[in-house]
Amino acid sequence: MDTIECIKTRRSVRSYINEKPGRGLIEQVVSAAAWAPSWKNTQIARYIAIEDRKLLDEIVERFVPSYNARIIQSAPLLFAVTMMTGRSGFERDGTPTTDRGDGWQMFDCGVACQTLCLAAHAMGLGTVIMGIFERKGLEQFLEVPEGQELVALVAAGYPDTTPAAPPRKDVSVLLTYR
Numbered sequence: 001m002d003t004i005e006c007i008k009t010r011r012s013v014r015s016y017i018n019e020k021p022g023r024g025l026i027e028q029v030v031s032a033a034a035w036a037p038s039w040k041n042t043q044i045a046r047y048i049a050i051e052d053r054k055l056l057d058e059i060v061e062r063f064v065p066s067y068n069a070r071i072i073q074s075a076p077l078l079f080a081v082t083m084m085t086g087r088s089g090f091e092r093d094g095t096p097t098t099d100r101g102d103g104w105q106m107f108d109c110g111v112a113c114q115t116l117c118l119a120a121h122a123m124g125l126g127t128v129i130m131g132i133f134e135r136k137g138l139e140q141f142l143e144v145p146e147g148q149e150l151v152a153l154v155a156a157g158y159p160d161t162t163p164a165a166p167p168r169k170d171v172s173v174l175l176t177y178r
């Protein structure tokens with residue numbers, strides 16, 4: 001699959017077959033995601049791979065009170081994507097380098113998430129990034145280390161459907177020249 005095809009055919013997959021991706025494949029996906037660009041190559045994104053059904057069910061029951069519950073019930077794998085805080089966008093003494101303040105760390109995490117999703121797609125796995133969950137409680141439950149924050153959940157697995165592509169804005173809307 002070439003890069004443009006990978007970018008254009010990746011979809012948010014919300015329903016999966018009942019087959020766990022192997023550890024080797026999970027590690028290949030994360031190894032590819034490690035090549036995401038980041039602020040001064042700080043590489044602040046971290047991934048917790050949750051495969052245990054009981055754990056996934058408890059996460060749904062306690063921390064995902066939305067339509068995302070059904071996605072996680074279907075998914076054999078869930079990445080909790082965390083970031084090390086206070087590095088990306090900051091000087092060594094802790095002062096923000098730009099007027100974006102702590103915005104760059106979320107930016108880096110987004111870049112890392114998309115790289116993870118594209119790598120997964122290239123390797124035959126579907127994914128969906130999820131932003132709606134009870135963050136503080138889940139952070140504690142997953143024992144996210146001090147100095148890190150939970151940013152997003154990414155469900156993953158072998159797709160059992162090929163979702164239709166939601167429409168995209170035209171270049172004439174997206175692009176201006178000066």
Ligand SMILES: Cc1cc2nc3c(=O)[nH]c(=O)nc-3n(C[C@H](O)[C@H](O)[C@H](O)COP(=O)(O)O)c2cc1C
Pocket residue numbers: 010011012013014068071128129130131132163165166
């Ligand atoms: C930051 C972010 C948060 C998202 N949160 C959710 C979510 O909570 N639940 C969900 O089903 N999809 C979620 N999505 C997926 C978007 O709905 C999806 O990317 C968008 O509709 C475009 O569809 P596509 O990914 O198939 O191209 C999220 C995507 C992003 C980037």
